[in-house]
Amino acid sequence: MGKDVQGRRDFMGMALGGFTALGGLGALYAMKRSWDPLPSVKAAGFTTIDLSAAQENVLNIEKWRGKPIFILKKSKDMKPDDRDVVIGEDRYHMSIGLCTHLGCIPAYLPEKKMFHCACHGGQFDTSGHQIFGPPPSPLEIPPFKIEGTKLVLGEAGPEYQKMLDAGITA
Amino acid sequence: MAHFEKAKSVNEWLDQRLAVNTLKRVLSTEYWIPKDINFLWAMGMVLAATFGLLLISGIFLLMYYKPDATLAFDSVNYTIMSEVGYGWLWRHIHGVAASVVFLIIYIHMLTGIYYGSYKKGRELIWLSGMGLFVAFSAEAFSGYMLPWGQMSYWAGMVITNLFSGGSLEAYGLVEWIRGDYVPGDAFLTRFFMLHVLLIPLVIIGLIVLHFGTLRIPHVNNQEGAEIDFEEAAELYKAGKKKESKVIPFNPVFLSKDVFVMGVYFIFFFYLVFYHFNFAMDPVNFDPADGLKTPAHIYPEWYFLWSYEILRPFPKDPGLIAFGIAQAAFFFLPFIDRSPNVAPAHKRGLFFVWFWILVVDMIVLTILGKLPPEGIFNTLGTIAAVVFLLLGPALFVITKFEKKL
Numbered sequence: 001m002g003k004d005v006q007g008r009r010d011f012m013g014m015a016l017g018g019f020t021a022l023g024g025l026g027a028l029y030a031m032k033r034s035w036d037p038l039p040s041v042k043a044a045g046f047t048t049i050d051l052s053a054a055q056e057n058v059l060n061i062e063k064w065r066g067k068p069i070f071i072l073k074k075s076k077d078m079k080p081d082d083r084d085v086v087i088g089e090d091r092y093h094m095s096i097g098l099c100t101h102l103g104c105i106p107a108y109l110p111e112k113k114m115f116h117c118a119c120h121g122g123q124f125d126t127s128g129h130q131i132f133g134p135p136p137s138p139l140e141i142p143p144f145k146i147e148g149t150k151l152v153l154g155e156a157g158p159e160y161q162k163m164l165d166a167g168i169t170a
Numbered sequence: 171m172a173h174f175e176k177a178k179s180v181n182e183w184l185d186q187r188l189a190v191n192t193l194k195r196v197l198s199t200e201y202w203i204p205k206d207i208n209f210l211w212a213m214g215m216v217l218a219a220t221f222g223l224l225l226i227s228g229i230f231l232l233m234y235y236k237p238d239a240t241l242a243f244d245s246v247n248y249t250i251m252s253e254v255g256y257g258w259l260w261r262h263i264h265g266v267a268a269s270v271v272f273l274i275i276y277i278h279m280l281t282g283i284y285y286g287s288y289k290k291g292r293e294l295i296w297l298s299g300m301g302l303f304v305a306f307s308a309e310a311f312s313g314y315m316l317p318w319g320q321m322s323y324w325a326g327m328v329i330t331n332l333f334s335g336g337s338l339e340a341y342g343l344v345e346w347i348r349g350d351y352v353p354g355d356a357f358l359t360r361f362f363m364l365h366v367l368l369i370p371l372v373i374i375g376l377i378v379l380h381f382g383t384l385r386i387p388h389v390n391n392q393e394g395a396e397i398d399f400e401e402a403a404e405l406y407k408a409g410k411k412k413e414s415k416v417i418p419f420n421p422v423f424l425s426k427d428v429f430v431m432g433v434y435f436i437f438f439f440y441l442v443f444y445h446f447n448f449a450m451d452p453v454n455f456d457p458a459d460g461l462k463t464p465a466h467i468y469p470e471w472y473f474l475w476s477y478e479i480l481r482p483f484p485k486d487p488g489l490i491a492f493g494i495a496q497a498a499f500f501f502l503p504f505i506d507r508s509p510n511v512a513p514a515h516k517r518g519l520f521f522v523w524f525w526i527l528v529v530d531m532i533v534l535t536i537l538g539k540l541p542p543e544g545i546f547n548t549l550g551t552i553a554a555v556v557f558l559l560l561g562p563a564l565f566v567i568t569k570f571e572k573k574l
Binding site: 035036037038041061063065066067068101102103104105106107118119120121134135136 | 327328331332336337345346347349350351352354356360461463464465466467481483484485486488541542
């Protein structure tokens with residue numbers, strides 16, 4: 001086989017390899033996109049919650065983007081915190097109700113005034129700060145906006161922005 | 171067109187076109203297995219048979235199962251269990267086999283470790299076998315999602331959350347895997363695809379590779395003895411079966427396998443008919459509810475030991491320890507520095523190491539099922555640390571092991 005033929009075969013080999021690699025990358029991108037959450041899933045975004053009927057030391061669980069949302073109206077003996085949602089005189093703890101360890105839902109123990117996660121024994125106080133066990137961070141506060149006595153979840157209001165800037169949402 | 175003579179029999183007709191006689195010789199009647207083995211050598215074929223049961227029962231479950239978050243639970247617990255004729259049989263075979271297959275896998279693995287069947291020439295057998303272990307684990311996990319009960323949902327939540335990588339907070343990756351913010355319909359249907367198509371394809375491919383890796387180094391024997399297979403095969407073929415150190419895979423080795431399988435199937439079908447409940451978590455008979463975590467979330471028994479390694483540590487070290495535990499067995503042929511291919515009882519300290527490994531894994535399994543409280547936390551931490559230390563310990567022990 002002459003040098004010439006070898007050179008042409010190498011060229012064809014590289015051209016074929018190059019286009020195959022290009023097609024392969026395109027296919028990989030398409031596969032990655034097929035696994036992405038659907039636009040309809042991403043768009044299902046906003047939940048409005050009325051806080052006026054909440055009772056002290058009783059945990060309400062709402063749902064936002066498929067996740068449980070904890071709402072706890074604080075009683076006077078609970079320590080105020082910068083993470084509280086304040087509406088008039090009332091202070092609320094509001095967070096995503098998933099343990100920051102591995103995502104189980106902690107239970108609220110009203111008599112002990114704390115959250116307890118049964119999966120791996122993590123505990124949080126009434127402001128959502130971790131006080132025992134493996135959770136590495138406090139319960140996460142989702143984006144919210146205060147409208148009168150109502151909370152809109154999924155939209156960032158000034159109160160949320162303030163918490164975010166202070167780095168205390170999670 | 172090649173030249174063909176008129177065939178005188180069906181066998182000859184097939185042989186002309188497919189070389190079936192050559193295949194039969196190479197793959198079974200002249201595939202040589204050492205004589206010096208015990209019943210533990212039958213575990214491979216027991217696993218193959220169990221995989222066959224999983225495949226057949228799975229095909230029948232597939233006929234009525236509905237991969238839809240609103241329909242899945244009822245299609246399993248109502249349609250298959252009470253409407254489909256003998257639907258309960260397929261489900262109980264599938265559930266029991268999924269559990270028991272791990273028992274046999276662990277026995278198969280520990281046999282390999284005890285007799286040094288991962289060493290010198292047999293590394294690929296071990297590696298492809300570990301690949302099968304990982305693929306079976308993924309198959310078991312994805313299958314566990316399908317009934318869409320409380321344990322399905324919450325195990326799905328916890329396991330996919332592992333991919334956030336602790337403090338890396340890669341929630342984008344977690345949401346990508348789920349196709350949603352939480353496990354939902356997209357999650358169920360993609361795990362259905364993985365469970366019934368992609369992972370089984372991988373498993374079948376790996377089984378073929380696993381068999382292939384056995385071919386050249388051959389099956390190990392009870393003493394780890396090196397055998398001249400060609401010489402031994404000639405002796406056997408010459409009729410000196412007593413003097414030969416080998417037997418053909420088919421029919422001699424297989425007949426022993428079939429006996430062990432027979433005993434195994436008595437045990438297996440006893441479980442299927444009279445004791446299937448151990449493989450059916452009662453919590454999973456509640457439909458999936460994203461707003462209610464079950465009081466205790468624990469995996470099936472075969473994942474408990476690695477789950478317990480995750481549990482006692484803070485988040486990041488826990489994940490790292492868990493990652494090490496998952497990958498550790500892959501490296502066994504390279505951590506073991508001893509040139510001896512011999513049973514553990516002839517290898518001094520390795521024998522002690524082996525039994526510490528077995529006991530530690532049993533302890534981890536038991537603790538994994540108990541609630542994470544008080545003394546159990548302490549014991550769990552000790553057992554997890556012991557497991558992590560076994561790796562470096564093996565390196566040192568085998569480095570100084572006397573050559574036999």
